[in-house]
Amino acid sequence: MVSIKDVAERAGVSVATVSNSINRPDRVSAPTRDRVLSVIDELGYVRSESARQLRTGHSRMVALLVLDMANPFFVDVARGVEDATRAQDLGLMMCNSGQDESAEALYLSLFAEQRVRGVLVTPSDVAGRNLDTFRRHGIPHVLVDRTLDIEDGCSVSVDDVTGGALAVGHLIETGHTRIAYISGPSRLNQCRDRHAGALSAVREAGLDESALSVLEVPSLDVVSGRDAGSRLLGLRPRPTAVFCANDLLALGVLQAMFAAGVRVPEQMALVGYDDIEFAAAAAVPLTSVRQPAFRIGRTAAELLLDETSGDLHTHQRVVFDPELVVRRSTLARQD
DSSP states (O other), X not given: OOOHHHHHHHHTXXXXXXXXXXHOGGGSOHHHHHHHHHHHHHHTOOOOHHHHHXXXXXXXXXXXXXXXXXXXXXXXXXXXXXXXXXHTTOEEEEEEOTTOHHHHHHHHHHHHHHXXXXXXXXXXXXXXXXXXXXXXXXXXXEEESOOOSOSSSEEEEEOXXXXXXXXXXXXXXXXXXXXXXXXXXXXXXXXXXXXXXXXXXXXXTTOOXXXXXXXXXXXXXXXXXXXXXXXXXXXXXXXXXXXXXXXHHHHHHHHHHHHHTOOTTTTOEEEEEEOOHHHHHSSSOOEEEEOOHHHHHHHHHHHHHXXXXXXXXXXOEEXXXXXXXXXXXXXXXXX
């Protein structure tokens, strides 16, 4: 591998001059700098980031750890993060915990070993134990799509209680009084908050809480949605509407309804959450609670970069409002 010494020898200059040509070009005369850069191009020299980091104590890498990179919501979050980091000429390392607390702990340990500039994380460990351990390393971090009861950090999230209330309130307004909530793992704050919002809408409408039945699934994906849809059809009395904790679950439920010959929305209305791109493109366009995923990612990254800039930083908790996007999957019932 070509080293900085090889470049210096070929260009007939010192190692310090090569370093200055790369990192502090204003300190090198134009002819010398041009000669050094020409040799770098000729030899294919690539500077060692680890060596630079040891010298300066600063990394040019930001880490992003999400629950499920297969979920388009988190892809859009990552796009927002990348938009902010690229503007600062920083690299982005993206990892997927798969809702696994042990995987999360492993990645956080890796980030600490690599001394990344900062970490953006959607924790799968709702108690925050992994983050408690990670904080000891003094690496700045921002919670994404999550808040925890901490005072020493920033977070960017959406008001999921309001989102759940929007979804179920809409179903009640369109005439439904037997509604199912298909939730991901109840240990996830998002799933619990959306359930709390759904219950609040039921109460506000003057309905008994039994009007909302809950089916919990192990994962927030299409397969789990299909399984939940099949279970839903066996309930007695059968619900006439479904609110799903995310769009992937809702798309799985939609598949199960089609397979069983149940018409959506005439026999089963359906609401998702996130408003991913596939929601509008589904066979029956899906009503969904929209989260501003790109803005969430970009805002979280901007807060992290502000904290790592060296200037005075004030921790913030940013909470975006969700928006209900109504499509064909919840047309008014035809009695």
